[in-house]
Amino acid sequence: MGAERAKLRIAIVGRPNVGKSTLFNRLVGKKLALVDDTPGVTRDRREGDGHLGDLNFTVFDTAGFEDAVDDSIEGRMRRQTERAIKEADVALFLIDARAGITPLDMEFARLLRKSATPIVLCANKAEGREGTMGAHGAWELGLGEPVALSAEHGEGMLDLFETIIDRLKAKGLDPADDEAEDDFAEDEESEPFDPDAEVVEDPAKPLRIAVVGRPNVGKSSLINRLIGDDRLITGPEAGLTRDSISVPWDWDGRTVKLFDTAGLRKKARVEGKLEKLSAGDTIRAVKFAEVVILLIDAIQGMDRQDLVIADRAIYEGRALVIALNKWDAVEDHSKTLNDLKDRLEISLPQVKGLPIVTLSARTGRGVDKLMPAVLSVNAKWNRRIPTARLNRWLGEATERHPAPAVAGKRLRPRYMTQVKARPPTFALFMNRPGDLPESYSRYLMNGLRETFDMEGVPVRLTLRRND
Numbered sequence: 001m002g003a004e005r006a007k008l009r010i011a012i013v014g015r016p017n018v019g020k021s022t023l024f025n026r027l028v029g030k031k032l033a034l035v036d037d038t039p040g041v042t043r044d045r046r047e048g049d050g051h052l053g054d055l056n057f058t059v060f061d062t063a064g065f066e067d068a069v070d071d072s073i074e075g076r077m078r079r080q081t082e083r084a085i086k087e088a089d090v091a092l093f094l095i096d097a098r099a100g101i102t103p104l105d106m107e108f109a110r111l112l113r114k115s116a117t118p119i120v121l122c123a124n125k126a127e128g129r130e131g132t133m134g135a136h137g138a139w140e141l142g143l144g145e146p147v148a149l150s151a152e153h154g155e156g157m158l159d160l161f162e163t164i165i166d167r168l169k170a171k172g173l174d175p176a177d178d179e180a181e182d183d184f185a186e187d188e189e190s191e192p193f194d195p196d197a198e199v200v201e202d203p204a205k206p207l208r209i210a211v212v213g214r215p216n217v218g219k220s221s222l223i224n225r226l227i228g229d230d231r232l233i234t235g236p237e238a239g240l241t242r243d244s245i246s247v248p249w250d251w252d253g254r255t256v257k258l259f260d261t262a263g264l265r266k267k268a269r270v271e272g273k274l275e276k277l278s279a280g281d282t283i284r285a286v287k288f289a290e291v292v293i294l295l296i297d298a299i300q301g302m303d304r305q306d307l308v309i310a311d312r313a314i315y316e317g318r319a320l321v322i323a324l325n326k327w328d329a330v331e332d333h334s335k336t337l338n339d340l341k342d343r344l345e346i347s348l349p350q351v352k353g354l355p356i357v358t359l360s361a362r363t364g365r366g367v368d369k370l371m372p373a374v375l376s377v378n379a380k381w382n383r384r385i386p387t388a389r390l391n392r393w394l395g396e397a398t399e400r401h402p403a404p405a406v407a408g409k410r411l412r413p414r415y416m417t418q419v420k421a422r423p424p425t426f427a428l429f430m431n432r433p434g435d436l437p438e439s440y441s442r443y444l445m446n447g448l449r450e451t452f453d454m455e456g457v458p459v460r461l462t463l464r465r466n467d
């Protein structure tokens with residue numbers, strides 16, 4: 001992988017009043033942003049940081065194009081839309097499931113069908129029974145089966161997420177794709193995944209670990225500590241580390257490969273470049289790793305950059321360990337730790353129970369806790385849950401807290417199976433998967449995590465239709 005990958009861009013298009021703004025707001029959450037980054041071009045255009053599941057992207061709609069000078073509504077619409085989809089990696093084309101297909105929708109569809117950009121057809125306002133009536137004619141648009149959504153009520157978001165991923169994959173744009181070193185993922189595909197199989201780990205196979213974090217949090221110091229010689233030297237003469245990218249190492253009889261972003265960064269430093277966090281290096285390290293150690297400077301606390309890295313690791317489905325370094329220099333230990341826990345709970349609710357290790361790379365104190373934490377989270381990340389146990393649990397979980405009824409019809413989660421490990425990924429078969437509220441998916445995922453000892457692991461749940 002050469003340059004760092006640009007952030008995924010998602011456009012929302014469709015005729016007026018189908019719910020584009022509403023969906024925009026939902027994807028962006030509270031952090032709605034009005035930007036004016038390219039004056040005269042993107043005037044009034046709404047653009048923001050969106051996320052859906054663990055997918056992060058820039059989302060924009062076509063509002064800013066609406067005042068383009070043109071006489072006909074059709075010409076205007078055409079230009080706005082063409083531009084939006086040209087700029088986007090994927091476009092969400094909204095129709096109004098209540099109103100049904102209009103001639104203007106047909107017009108849009110004609111444009112979109114010609115585009116090389118993957119299109120996700122979304123039938124919005126699909127909450128409730130009457131909500132889906134109008135979507136029946138959607139096949140006429142020639143854009144496949146629509147995703148039934150309710151932007152206003154937040155329904156169908158998981159379906160939307162998966163459809164986006166599917167479309168991107170079909171275009172060879174898998175956002176979770178890895179050009180470089182994701183070979184452990186390939187191993188798995190060589191044979192079908194069997195959740196009931198007994199897995200014997202091959203100790204000769206190295207465990208891949210990446211130590212990531214902002215500059216100066218102590219990555220080099222920690223790696224020196226772990227490896228026990230000065231293979232990576234902290235300090236200004238660090239040009240010596242320019243070749244150490246992946247360091248093979250032995251821990252308690254187990255081969256470990258350590259990916260060293262510090263060395264890469266220091267290389268940049270000797271070359272006199274501005275020292276800053278290189279997103280490219282970090283992403284490469286995260287992709288390389290099975291377990292990511294995110295090192296945080298305990299004196300400074302967790303900041304936005306740290307969160308971005310953590311988010312990335314979770315997004316890539318990696319097991320994550322938070323290591324709070326410079327513990328020797330912290331005065332109020334319990335306050336520091338509690339602040340961090342609060343921050344994690346608020347900012348990364350999707351991975352409850354992330355392991356946190358406090359240590360000092362300088363004095364060595366606490367460093368011995370790190371590898372046990374790494375191995376423990378790795379074991380959880382590799383967890384396989386026998387199908388029978390899983391379904392016994394599902395029965396109990398849905399009994400304790402039944403899935404809601406949507407429009408008078410009860411949602412019925414019927415059956416669950418693990419389809420993958422690393423990270424643990426489950427498929428839930430149910431009627432009307434598009435209607436399952438996210439709160440209920442979250443309930444199930446949290447339950448899975450607690451029951452099967454997968455705290456801190458990015459568990460994934462995909463919904464499949466089974467009427």
Ligand code: GDP
Nearest residue numbers: 016017018019020021022124125150151152153
């Ligand atoms: P835009 O012109 O495409 O940006 O559409 P808006 O987001 O402004 O929405 C148009 C109208 O549809 C507003 O009154 C919204 O409240 C309503 N709306 C948006 N999404 C939904 C939905 O999921 N269900 C229902 N029933 N109404 C919606």
Ligand code: GDP
Nearest residue numbers: 215216217218219220221262326329360361362
């Ligand atoms: P990197 O940029 O993340 O590789 O960080 P370095 O390992 O180069 O460390 C940055 C600075 O933090 C150096 O001055 C280290 O001496 C200091 N440092 C690293 N670990 C600790 C620690 O545990 N405690 C204290 N007080 N300082 C540390």
